Amino acid sequence: MENDILNYTQNRELSWLKFNKRVLEEAQDPTVPLLERMKFVAIFTSNLDEFFMIRVGSLFDMIQTDPNTIDSRSGLTPGEQLEMIFDAVAPLYKERDKTYAEIKKQLSPYGVCGLDFKELEQSEKKYVKKYFKEQILPILSPQIVDANHPFPHLLNKEIYVTANLKYKDKSMQGIVPVPQFVSDILYLPGHDIRYIRMEKVIMEYLNLVFEQYEVTDKNYICVTRNADIAPDDEALEVNDDFRYLMKETLHKRRRMAVVRLEVAEKLSEEMEQYFCGKFAIEPNQIFRTKMPVKLAYMFAISGNLPEAMKRSLVYPPFTPQNSPRVQEGSTMKQQIKKKDILLYYPYESMNPFLRLIKEASTDPNVLTIKITIYRLAKKARLVEYLCAAAENGKEVTVLIELRARFDEQNNIDWSERLEEAGCRVIYGFDGYKVHSKVCLITYRNRNEIQYITQIGTGNYNEKTAAMYTDLSLMTADPEIGKDASEFFKNLSISNLDGLYNRLIVAPTSLKQRVLYLMDEEIRKGSGGRIVMKMNSLTDVDFIEKVAEASRAGVKTDLIVRGICCILPGVKDHTENVTVTSIVGRYLEHPRIFSFGTGAEQKIYIGSADMMTRNTEKRVEVACPVLDEDVRRQINHYLKIMLTDNVKARVLNSDGDYEKKEPTEPLIDSQVVFMQEALNVKRKAPERRQTFLERIRHLFGK
Known part of the structure; x- marks a missing residue:
């Protein structure tokens, strides 16, 4: 069976590149507003980085x-x-450059113009030269490379302007770092948004930087360094502080080996050999880019646009709506005790969950608040409320994962702030990242200890909750509460082998339980039904079980946004499997596992993808959905996503993705969910008005 699996699987990395190509397709979609298309180019680029x-x-x-x-x-x-x-990457660069050039050209009539030096008007050239001489030249740190000046260490993802320099009969290399503390672009005077990138300005005036030299072969380059450091693999003394180790890890990451070199201009054979030697790379690791290496400034440009123009260049604004299941008149605790509440971000606001924590921070009956944190926003009301709770005498325990990739420094900063306020901060397990999203509020009701538990599919990040789709379940179920209490106790004493009644927890029971529930469907044969939504799918045990279910006749629909290592529709293996990927305005992020139909259906939501790292090397939690109304909500979401024929792509048995045939009615699942959230808001005042009219009628007014 081991070799058999190669008939219906594909390589993880190539699958990921196909996902990023789907992101680039959004940048090419003429129905997407122009600045949003440019943002998709930026997302594609940062994904590739x-x-x-x-x-x-x-x-x-x-x-x-x-x-x-x-x-x-x-x-x-x-x-x-x-x-x-x-x-596979080389043609993606060409496609991205072409896409960027096309969008840039279409933005020009709107007065959004990224310019080359030769495109500047005479007055603009004077302005740029004056600005360069007065503001940029004094702060540059140029360097030559010769026998007395070694080749400098180039920082990861920073831009360096380079040139060949000649002085008398000597040739050498000149390197100028583009300062990190100056703007990526220089705005030109005038009403339109005309700008030139800083590296182009420095390139233009290199002769003023290296005055005594003859300057040729001007270019700018950017190295990408290996950042795959696993701090849990480091030698860690028992007495070492883990936060200190993470700071050391971040420092080390700056100096790791080069894995890619990006260049603006074609390199001569001589320069190609020179850079390959300096960075210990092969020529196929050098990629020429005709578009900016950094595109983050496009997000700032959209913020500077006049409102009238902005409307035609960006998505219509959408604000996460108040959930119709949350009332203003009573506390969150009272409402959750009566009925489970499910929030669906970003269509619904994260505020009810934040309100729950804020109310708990001052509630005299609340004893403890415990939470696992993986990623937080730079500004986080959640932290304010947790700190307030600790200052009000609640016992607040925060497990903060310092190894959340690229958020390490932010999490270090927040952990220090939480500790200062009196919260108990712990860091998790050696070798196992804590990726779960669980919050537990324990309170006393007369003489009884009771619980409110929140389980999410995404981070407690107030910024991404308006950009990523995620589910957040708040429940007063006593069994789930007891399990969550046990879970936090086990986190505190580094016990990975806890036993739970309702929650399923990786690395011990989550995968096993999912495989068991799939076996139940397999026993039903063609009467079985499996629907799962996740970000990535790589776990071999899970893949083999999906194929087994398919061979048994079980209809299996997988909604997988990114990497998917199983190939559907392969004869004798995965003929009853479909794989759908939705890439749209919002990043699809929920993890939903559904087994069976009708009254026997079992639904779980959680933080884990079906990837080996999640199922075996992380602490993950999935929670059963027991409330009938919440189950109906989730089934509705899954149904709409599976009928999406606008933003959905379907994976073929050869590993390629195709858009569905656009048949009427056109269904863009994300637009449907936005519309449903807005419709609820519109209906509320209408209902009040009808009631008032009845009152007036009764009293003859």
């Missing part, structure tokens, strides 16, 4: 440690995977 830093970085590490490791889903060695990755 992270892919090289983490996934490509880890493959290079594997070549050093075990070059003969075989990927179980594709049969490829790390070296073979890297070759395929570089071959």
Whole structure:
């Protein structure tokens, strides 16, 4: 059976590149507003940066440690995977450059113009030169590379302007870092948004930087470094503070090996050899980009637009709505005790959950608040409320995961703030990231201890809750509360082997329970039904079980946004499996597992994807959905997503994605959910008006 799996699986990294291509397709979609299309180019670019830093970085590490490791889903060695990755990425660069150029051209009539130096008007050139001489030149740190000046360490993802320099009969390399503390772009005077990128300004005036030299072969370059450091693999003394170790890890990451070099201009053979030697890379790791290396400034530009123009260039504004299941008149605790409440971000606001924590911070009956935190916003009301609770004498325990990739520093800062306020801060397990999203409020009701538990599919991040789709369940179920209490006790004493009645917890019971529930459906044969939504699917045990279910006749629908290593529709293996990916305005993020139909249906929501790292190397929690109304809500969400024929792509048995045929009615699931949230808001005042009219009629007014 081991080799058999290769018939219906594909390589994880190539699957991820196909996901990022779907992001680029959104940038090419003429129905998406222009600045939003440019944002998709920026998202594609930052996704690719992270892919090289983490996934490509880890493959290079594997070549050093075990070059003969075989990927179980594709049969490829790390070296073979890297070759395929570089071959697949090269055309994506060309497609991205073409897409960027097209959007840039279409933005011009709106007065949003990113310019090359030769496109500037004479007065603008004077302005730029004056600005450069007065504001930029004095703060530059140029360097030559020769026998007395070694090649400098180039920081990850920073831009450096380079050139060949000649002085008398000597040739050398000149390097100028683009200062990190200056703006990425220089706005030009006038009403329109005309700008030139800072690296282009510095390139133009390199002769003023290296005055005594003859300057040729001007270029700008950017290195991407391996950032795949696992701090839990480091030698850690028992007495070392984990927060200190993370600070050291971040420092080390700045100096890791180069995995990619991006250049603006084509390199001569001589310069290609020079850089390959300096960075210890191969020519296929060098990528030419005709668009900016950094595109974050596009987000700022959209903020500077006049409102009238903005309306035609960005999505219509949408504010997360108040949930119709949450009332203003009573406390969140009272409402949750009566009935479970499910919030669906970003269509519904995160405020009810924040309100729950705020009320708990001052509630005299609340004894403890416990929460697991993976990622937080830079500004977090949640932290304010947790700190207030601690200052009000509540026992507040926060497990904050310092190893949340690229959020390490933010989490270090927040952990220090929480500790200062009197919260008990813990960091989790050696070798196991705590990725679960669980919050438990314990309170005394007369002489009885009772619980409010919140389980989420996404982070307690107030910023991303308006950009990512996620589910947040708040329940007073006593069994779930007891399990959550046991879960936090186990976190505090580093026990991974806890036993739970309702919650399923990785690494011990989550995968086992999911496989068991799939077996139940397999026993039903063609009467079985499985629907699952997740971000990524790589776990081999799960993949084999999906194929087994398909062979038994179980209809299995998988909604997988990103990496998907199973191929559907493969004869004798996955003929009863469909895989749908939705890429749209919001990042799809919920994890939902549904088994069976009708009264026997079992639904779980949680934080785990079906990836080996989540099921075996992380602490994850999934919670059963017991309330009938909440179950109906989730079934409705799944049904709409599976009928999406606008933003949904369907995976074929050859590993390619195709958009569905656009048949009437056109269903964009995210638009449907926005509309439903807005319709609820509109209906409320109408109902009040009808009631008032009845009163007037009764009293003859």
